[in-house]
Amino acid sequence: MNSTPETTPDLLDKVTNLAKRRGFIFPSAEIYGGFRSTYDYGPLGVNMLRNVKQVWWQSMVQMRSDIVGLDAAILGPPAIWAASGHLETFTDPLVDCKKCKERWREDKIDGVCPNCGSTEFTEPRAFNLMFKTQAGPVEGEGATAYLRPETAQGMFTNFANVLSTVRKKPPFGIAQIGKAFRNEITPQNFVFRTREFELMEMEYFVPPADADEWHRYWIEARRSWYLDLGIAEDQLRLHEHAKADLSHYSRGTTDVEFAYPWGWDELEGIANRGDYDLTQHAKASGVALDYFDQTTNERYTPYVIEPAVGATRAMMAFLLAAYHEDVVEGESRTVLRLDWRLAPYQVAVLPLSKKSELESVSREVLEFLQPHFMCDYDITQSIGRRYRRQDEVGTPYCVTIDFDSLEDRAVTVRDRDTTEQVRVPIAELLASLRERTGQS
Ligand code: ATP
Secondary structure (H helix, E strand, C coil): CCEEECCCCCHHHHHHHHHHHCCCEEECCHHHCCCCCCEEECHHHHHHHHHHHHHHHHHHHHCCCCEEEECCCCEECHHHHHHCCHHHHCEEEEEEECCCCCEEEHHHCCCCCCCCCCCCECCCEEEECCCEEECCCCCCHHHEEEECCCCHHHHHHCHHHHHHHHCCCCCEEEEEEEEEECCCCCCECCCCECCEEEEEEEEEEECHHHHHHHHHHHHHHHHHHHHHCCCCHHHEEEEECCHHHCCCCCCEEEEEEEEECCEEEEEEEEEEEECHHHHHHHHHHCCCCCEEECCCCEEECCEEEEEEEEHHHHHHHHHHHHEEEEEECCEEEEEECCCCCCCCCCEEEEECCCCHHHHHHHHHHHHHHCCCCCEEECCCCCHHHHHHHHHHCCCCEEEEECHHHHHHCEEEEEECCCCCEEEEEHHHHHHHHHHHCCCC
């Protein structure tokens, strides 16, 4: 079997189509003609997105004693965003094409209007990306609220709460996964850049003198996370931002970039935010946000190292990296070679025929596996077609129940990547699947 990773520009179309056709990602409000680059995650997509978040949480929180979790509010008062600098500086340069009047983000268009090819634009003006709304029934200044454009500020405003409740000392981190909103001028490339998305961020508080070392540590740790989940080494690279391109809070940022169908682009940013945020919030709120080290008798404001990635953008990268077309027994197939931890279904239980004799043992196998794996159950179409359908959505293992199963209490386990099939006694099925997925 020979398979080549797809690197052609139509890969984006293929993955977008597959995502729609197989229930990963639907255009939002589609029955009303769609709504401004927003997307809904369908039955398979929601499984996969939850898996992306779960493996991140597992590596960031569950497997570590130095990082704790948080789930902060999405709505916040202007005070937070004034102190953080977002009200003033969280902007992109907006230009209007003088010919067709379309609006663009100046730094993304190389001086040429993507709509009409004109090179004449208005002067760029700073466009704030935050969504503004009102909290409560009375309009006016006091009611203004913002939807968070990043989750990070919740970690900074709760710094003292976390310190006093969980007894951590630097170096320690706070991790959060949640929705963020940015009124992007030009959302683009499917779910790569959307106005509503999910962020996975971790703020790691360290003594200032150790910040550079921890920055290097997290850059490598985050790159390794993608490799461990099946993205090939040559599809990732690191890109260090030039000083002039740094965000207002950053002392240094390195991106993990991914080879998207349109070229290298950001997957994740790992920033050294210095003491910017804690200092700003301490000044603005009057509440001390520092750390007193009892062993050295020193009080200091920790520096923050922040790995930040969109869960939705990461899911898209995993889908792109997993997409393959190959030929099995003279028949071409599409296969998502997703790591089993990311696959929407880890096991598909497939009775060979619809005949009722197979139903009870098939249901028995399904119910026995369900507490351990996300399972699909499919009785429609020929078994070959059903294997192809499972390959196309990345299900690593198919378990087929046939008429012999009634006699020998054994089933056939088919491997998505090799298409090899082996007979396994039902009594050993769980242990066998656990072994295949590296869990035992
Ligand atoms: P850009 O300059 O490309 O707009 P950024 O550098 O401002 O983005 P960060 O603030 O560093 O982005 O965001 C951290 C991470 O959040 C990004 O690496 C990306 O994974 C994700 N992200 C940011 N904006 C979006 C978006 N609009 N849609 C989806 N994911 C996003």
